[in-house]
Amino acid sequence: MSEHKKLYDEVFSLIEKHDDWMSKTINLIASENVSSPAVRSAIVCDFRDRYAEGWPGERVYAGCKYIDEVELITIDLAKKLYRAEFADVRPVSGVVANLAMYTAAMEPLDRMMALSIARGGHISHARKDLGGTAGQIRGHKVRNWIFDDKEFNIDVEESMKEIRKLQEKGDEIKFLLFGGSVFPFPHPVKEFREIADEYGITIGYDSAHVSGLIASGFFQDPLREGADMMTTSTHKTLPGPQHAMVLAKEEWAEKIKRASFPGLLSNHHLHNVAGLAIALAEMIEFGVDYSRQIMKNAKALAQSLHERGWQVIAEHKGFTQSHVVLVDVTETPMKDGRAVEENLE
Numbered sequence: 391m392s393e394h395k396k397l398y399d400e401v402f403s404l405i406e407k408h409d410d411w412m413s414k415t416i417n418l419i420a421s422e423n424v425s426s427p428a429v430r431s432a433i434v435c436d437f438r439d440r441y442a443e444g445w446p447g448e449r450v451y452a453g454c455k456y457i458d459e460v461e462l463i464t465i466d467l468a469k470k471l472y473r474a475e476f477a478d479v480r481p482v483s484g485v486v487a488n489l490a491m492y493t494a495a496m497e498p499l500d501r502m503m504a505l506s507i508a509r510g511g512h513i514s515h516a517r518k519d520l521g522g523t524a525g526q527i528r529g530h531k532v533r534n535w536i537f538d539d540k541e542f543n544i545d546v547e548e549s550m551k552e553i554r555k556l557q558e559k560g561d562e563i564k565f566l567l568f569g570g571s572v573f574p575f576p577h578p579v580k581e582f583r584e585i586a587d588e589y590g591i592t593i594g595y596d597s598a599h600v601s602g603l604i605a606s607g608f609f610q611d612p613l614r615e616g617a618d619m620m621t622t623s624t625h626k627t628l629p630g631p632q633h634a635m636v637l638a639k640e641e642w643a644e645k646i647k648r649a650s651f652p653g654l655l656s657n658h659h660l661h662n663v664a665g666l667a668i669a670l671a672e673m674i675e676f677g678v679d680y681s682r683q684i685m686k687n688a689k690a691l692a693q694s695l696h697e698r699g700w701q702v703i704a705e706h707k708g709f710t711q712s713h714v715v716l717v718d719v720t721e722t723p724m725k726d727g728r729a730v731e732e733n734l735e
């Protein structure tokens with residue numbers, strides 16, 4: 391057998407082992423999910439080998455008539471599920487969706503507020519010296535929200551003072567980013583709408599983690615609370631394929647479209663758009679029961695860890711209002727997370 395054939399067989403064998411392992415594992419990684427058989431069958435269609443580029447009906451490539459119809463259905467389902475005036479379903483990942491949002495809302499080098507990574511922000515929200523997407527790719531200066539560790543949320547009063555102080559100093563803030571990767575409680579979006587209007591600031595919301603809960607009405611509703619635009623990856627509490635979207639008020643449509651294409655994307659992984667349509671339809675039909683169960687599971691896990699003596703954060707707030715449960719392990723033998731992870735594997 392040739393060396394390459396051995397490697398070819400090895401890859402199939404490793405995939406089989408991985409699938410078998412995952413089928414017997416309780417996976418507690420909050421940023422992952424399991425998509426339905428219908429989503430999986432959609433993402434292996436011929437779209438996976440095609441190009442489209444551009445908006446449905448205005449494609450650069452031929453051969454797109456069915457692809458266009460599917461993408462238009464996906465857009466309609468996304469708008470319906472999130473009650474959004476506009477949806478761009480092309481970004482291929484949450485980071486790309488965030489880049490599209492930054493590009494639409496800000497000029498390069500503009501200053502923004504975001505959650506620090508230590509308090510749950512995502513690397514795509516972070517400064518240049520941390521290698522963050524916002525700083526490194528777009529040159530944005532990132533100021534961090536002042537955080538209330540006890541409430542595990544943005545400190546509204548102190549953050550408001552910080553924004554006013556910066557505006558008065560001439561260090562203008564152009565963009566307020568809410569949302570993050572460690573996200574047990576809704577962020578105070580509506581509290582900042584007034585100051586945003588006063589200084590002409592745009593509000594964005596990264597719903598990657600909680601978008602399934604938002605869609606089902608169990609978290610907050612950023613587009614009604616004052617966010618101008620919202621990004622989401624589509625494979626966390628929304629159990630779709632690995633992909634992303636930007637949802638926004640209509641007035642942002644043209645800027646977001648141009649940021650996605652030709653700004654950031656050439657092809658946009660059309661098979662995943664098809665899979666996303668299926669996941670969105672499933673959420674419209676079953677999302678309320680599905681999300682209710684996610685929240686019940688998270689609360690039950692938090693409660694039983696607490697009863698067994700673990701330091702689950704925010705007991706006074708019922709531990710969590712999302713799928714995320716946080717345990718302070720710093721004073722326990724579990725404090726080396728990497729070692730614990732390796733032991734469990």
Ligand SMILES: Cc1ncc(COP(=O)(O)O)c(C=O)c1O
Pocket residue numbers: 421482483484485486488511512514569570571596597598599623633634
């Ligand atoms: C808040 C947040 N935004 C963006 C992303 C990036 O999404 P993706 O991995 O699809 O690029 C993540 C990933 O976990 C995230 O937690």
